[in-house]
Amino acid sequence: MSFAAPLVLAGLLALPLIVWLLRAMPPQPVRKVFGGMYFLDALSTPKMQPIRTPLLILILRILAFSALILGLAGPRLGQPVDQQTGDVTIVVGNGWDAAQHWDETLTAARDAIAKSSGNIRLLTTTDGTLSAPYSPRAAEAALKAINTNAALDDWQAVAEALPADNSRLVLIPGGVINPQTSLTALPAQPSVYLSETSVVALGQPRLTGDAISVTLVRSRTDGPSQHSVRALSQDGRTVSREDVTFEAGEGERDVVFRLPLALRNEVARLSIDGVRSAGATALLGTSARRTLAGIVSTGSETLREGGFYIERALAPSAAIIEGDVASLIGDEPGLMILDDVGTLRPQDRRALTNFVEQGGILLRFSGPNMLTAGTGRNDPLLPAPLLGGERALGGALTWAEPQRVASIDQESPLAGITLRETISVRRQVLTEPGSIADVWASLADETPLITAARRGRGMVVLIHVSAVPTWSDLPVSGLFAAVMQRLARLAETDLNAETAEAGSPLPAQKHLTGRGRLVDPPADAQAFVPGEDPPQPGLYGEGASEIAVNAFTGEGLDALTPGALPRGSRLLQTATAGESDWSAWLVAAGLILLIIDAVISMGSFSFSRTGASASAASLAALLILLPDPVQAQLRPPLPDQAEEATLTLRFAYVKTGDRSIDRVSQAGLFGLTREATRRSALEPGAPQGVDPDRDELSVYALLYWPIRAGQQPPSDAALQRLEDFMNGGGMLIIDTADGGSPARSQVLRNVLGRLDAPPLEPLREDHVLLFSFYALDDLPGRNSGGDVWVETRGALDQRRDGVPSLIVSGRDWASAWAVDENGIPLRPAGPGGEIRREYAWRAGINMAMVAITGNYKADQADVQSMLDALGIDER
């Protein structure tokens, strides 16, 4: 035990004096208002007797003052900080396991920096680069620049990269041990900050039957924990969510997403809620989409082309590629669709036959071409030989009525599909009588509509009408879509089998960062070569053959235990690193005792009001005298500001540190507040400036963030808070004030590159921002150049409140809004003058309205179509 300010302990000498003072103090009379003072004035006053302070109170006060004095002296328990001399090498784990508790890692690293006095070298574990020797200050800066990688700690590389000099070694490992490497190669006796946080990861996603399943693994199994895993689509929408609860001792659990095929195909990645780490992210490439359908048709652009109808029907349940037979076969689809293809070149015919034999499904539509081509007697690519010529029903020269589709064979793969509509067939092709083929669906006169035959491991399916609605109503019926989806499911391909097959190298499309974000890869990124060791996690290959490489493959997730550390390691766990400071507790205890004393004194006891006021006075004096470090602990920055903001609706801006920008932001929001109050029912309080590093943001509805060139980039913690703010339904307006000129948006790019921002799109004409209060054509500010980017509609639909969480633009709104207390504009309004300012205000009020009311007004965009749907003639 030691003291930060031992001199304060001399105050203990004053205790006897306090005791004496308390005892000598005469009792305080009870104050009574009385109406008979006329008589009392005539009475004489007897001498007053001091009454002794009761023993209990005396003890209480002595305890209180002792606790205060001891607390102020700053007692510290535990191991003292060892300020070590000499150079130090700090090995910072920056794998995806460290990314899950990156703040902790940074804290540990800062702690290590603070404790060393010599030169500091930083060494990252995943890429094994050793930095130059830094001063502590430079080391702090370099620490901020460290990025996490989608890999695990590579101790082998670390051991090789360590400097030869005998500097001290501090390890801050990520928390999970990489099964490939061990720490034994490291020099002995390092100091180690071992994280206590459990690391969670998602294994390789698997496709089982009708579900996507993935294994959720955690590194520490000692307590129960709850997680939820989200299945996300390409554009970041949540498709599904599953909650997982680990019991104590349980290390892994399968998470199964049972989804309809259409939804399952939308899933592009799985991730664990609230954990941003490559290991907690499982990517599914396009090839994971269950069915790949290749369509050979004349086109899919117009209503007169069969491909159009086939694509519409298949789109929800399969990935579609178009092309000729040869190129399609190369992509290894599960389903091949030939729309009215008559003559096949011999090599195509061979390829198709091969395809079907190996388990592919060939779907053919009839049509004029097929008839003109004619068919051989035993064409393997048809379920049965066809009769020449089509059968026309209900034409000008026939007396047969158009036939109805009558039945679906419930023994066939189409079982379960029911006919709910009348589908008339005007023309059809017929198979030769007596041919053997499964009839899946037939017409009222028992002529077949869909026939199929097995060929090898695959099958050939023929639809006896064309894919355009000339021959029949089938292509525009619900039955058509149902049949196509059923076929797509039949043609499901196996994800893992496909990745294992050898093929040409696939170029890197996206890389996964340590925090689980997809970024563009560098130009020299390694390609994915099937059959070889997978390169860096990310997405490889294009289109249908897109393959995902995940950071965690699901081969055991072992927490780094002290046993695995090098010999003689000294553990400095971050949770209890350093010594604990008891002063806050003691001072708090002293204060509580004084409060108890005051309450007793003010109660029914007839003694001592002076005692209480004396305690209060001494307390006030003590608080003023508190030495700085203690004060910092006693009074952490109370979120007064946030409290105020919760009481009244307020706009807020992000403080940039540049006074002139902050002043304009403040004045701008003040002007906006003022105009909103004047014009609308929205009456916010005075705007506040916030520091996303420290302040609570969730209490604001609208946050204005000016970003200028040369600005200090925000820290990760700040970005995290901003993301939480956006996810919590807040609206963040990023204003670069550069009028959209790309040359100056580098800072913005830096920020957005690191921010987990929702997908953006240019402001559409019918966006709710343009009519939430004023009807506007644009959201003008002082500049009008460039687009206003807002969260995409697709992403917006996923939000509960429909508030666009992010608006990015260079319009310099704050300058146009800014007024001083008297309402006099601070800055010129730009071209157009005051009218422009007026429009800027309108834009601001619109944005504020959307921030407050969400999509409340958005319905109005659809008024016309709703009226149309209701059939109300708007004359």
Next chain:
Amino acid sequence: MNTVSPRVQLERQAAEAAARMPDLMAAAQHAAEVVTAGRHPRRKPGRSDTFWQFRDYAVGDPVSAIDWRQSARLAQRLLVRQTEWEQPQTILLWCGGGEDFDFGGDGRPPKRLRGQVIALALAILALRGGERTGLWGGMEPPRSGNQSVHRIADGLLRHDIPLSDGFPTEGATVVFISDFHAPTDDLAVAFEKVRQARGRGIAIVVEDPAEATFPFNGSTRFEGANGQARKVFGQAGAIRDDYLALRQAHHDALRDVVRTADEAVIFHQTDHPITPLLLSLVQQLEGGRR
């Protein structure tokens, strides 16, 4: 605003107190006579609106006094209509006191407010009976009519005229309301002035029950209601007997002020209801006239 609000409050309280009177009067026939009879007929011709008698015209009567309608019924006689002489009683009110008068114990109204309520309730009753009512030492002469209620309420709140400053009008009944925590000579002098003006004085001593019981013990610092007077007693219980003796002596001195049968000193405590007091006051006024 500042003066109106308490005045309105006072008026309302007094009106409520006075409004309870008619019920009471139904039970107490005696008191009811006073209030309902209102004016005080002198049973001889005089100035009023009440018909008294017809008499023959005599030389010197104004022509306008002739009742032509009655005269036309008789041959050769002119009748003059005479009204009865009614003289309203004059009532003067005074309510005032020192710092002690502002005291009100736990939850009870301050004595001053109680006194003002009593004064105004009396004024309302008197004015309803047609009496002329005014303030002791007030600038304006006593008047009758309901408008005077507001004037009196205003005066009660605004003026704090020392007891010795007022002068009675001839034959007026003067009601003094206070706690009389002051030398009793002041009251004696005031009663004497009233007596000399052929009027009569009634004093109402308003007290708080705490003053009668002195329920204090232990070390106590007594303060006046406005915090001006203060005095500390180490042991309040010890001075209770002395205090009560002093108070008794003061009360005796107050009672000694009364000289004639129609004068009175009435003691009232703020925890008692007002209505019985008003009833007895009305009886006092009634009794004095006879």
